[in-house]
Structure formats: structure tokens, C-alpha cells
Amino acid sequence: MVTHHTSNTQYRGRLAPSPTGLLHLGHARTFWIAQERARANRGTLILRNEDLDAQRFKLEFVSAMLEDLRWFGFEWQEGPDCGGPFAPYNQNERIHFYRAALEKLRGRGLIYPCTCSRKDIRSAARAPHATDDDEPIYPGTCRNNSASTFEPSARFNWRFRVSDGETISFTDGHFGPQQFVAGKDFGDFVVWRHDDVPAYQLAVVADDAAMQITEVVRGADLLKSTARQLLLYRALNLPAPAFFHCPLMTDDSGVRLAKRHDALSLRSLHEGGASPETLRQSWCLEPR
């Protein structure tokens, strides 16, 4: 079973934005809930810059991100700008942590090299029309690959083998009891990409554990990823945090807010003279 931090641990929460575009009001709402929960628990809030995606990452967005967060009223006690006991807080500078986690998984025989392209997976997937915007279930094509059959220079993804049929349960702080079945709701997933970049699932687990995060507050689009991540916590023998997923914000026509909603970026709202207080009041939040 997955182990959890004990209840007398000092609360540690995090904001983990990715600087691939301007932050929008939906991010701000989720982050605000995270900040409120940290405050209510007299905890520490950290800011982690999730800048691993080098192709999409732009330096100008990092400074914009920090400015927009401060303008909106966010205050963090540890982060890339102010340091802290778990520095560095930029994922780009933490590759050695992720590599150590990868080596642990490899040593335990829990991952395998996968040479499938996205197209291969789409055409062979067991459930090609998966229920939502999540990735298709991996069909298992490379499950029996061993690393020794590849040249060291070969390009492949490292994929984590899930325990088919196992039910992963957790109690979400907002949505209550959750259950996902490995191999049915999600399949083997990538932990290290062929372009030598750690995948989101591995990096976030390694960081949340290393930074001693006790509760992860994030958007409801990541509920299923929590099941994947719980398998990684167990595989790495790390204590898992508690989880609190927030309902996603939609625009007037019911479409989920995304970075393309430029008018709802914090930057545009700020430039248009909006006040953070008024924006927050419109949410009618009940974060606790």
C-alpha cells in the first residue's frame, strides 16, 4: 500500500506553474485555493517552476509568471526567486533527482524501453477512443523489451509497467473517494522521453517527495494522473502526499480555460485595469 505523511507533519503545499504561456484566471483560481489551504493549515507554500519542456519553454514567460503571481497576491515562502531548504526550485536544475528515480525504477525492473511512436499507439491501442482527453491506453507492444537489446545511443521512451487489473484508490480532499483500474483506465505510461527529458509524472513525484509536500492542490484534469503517480510513489518507496483537486474553470460557452484564452490571462486582466480582489470575489470560493 501507499504510505502517507502522518497528520502531525507541518503542512507543505506548492504552486507548480509551467512557463509555456501566460497564466490565466483558471490557473490563478487553482493556485489561490492552494494558497488558502496552506494558510488555513499555517503551512508553507512553495513555488516550483516546471520548466522541463524545453521546446515550449520560453524565458520571457518565467519573469512574466512571477510578476503575474505577485500582482494577483500570491506569496510563497520558498521558490526560484527566494531560495529555500529544498533548492533548486527550477525543474531544469533538478535533472539529477529525476535520473536517480529513473535508475531506481530500472534497477527494480519496473520500466522498459518503448520504441512506439504516438501513431503506433493510436492505431494499436486497446481503447483508441478513450473516454476523455487523456492519452490512449498503451497496447503493451514493447512490454517484454529489455534495455540490453538496444544500443546505448538508441532513442526510446522509458515506460512504466502498470499492474493490470489493480484498483488504485484514494480519497480526494475535494471530490472524495476515487478509484481507477490500472490497464483499463490508464495503461503503461512514459517516465522518460526519447529526447532525454523526464516525463511529467516522474518529475512531479520526485519533486513532491523531495520537497516534502504534504498536500497537492491542482486541477481536476489530473485526477487520473494521481492514480499513475500513486503507483510511482509505491514503486519508489516514497510517502505520497494528500490530494485536493479543484473543479476546472470554463469560459462562458463551457469550454475549459486554456492558454489560448488570451483575454483571460492575468496579464491582459491586469493591463485592462482589473483588480485581483474583484476577480477573486467572482469565484465565491469555498476552499476548505
Ligand SMILES: [Zn+2]
Ligand atoms: Zn512501445
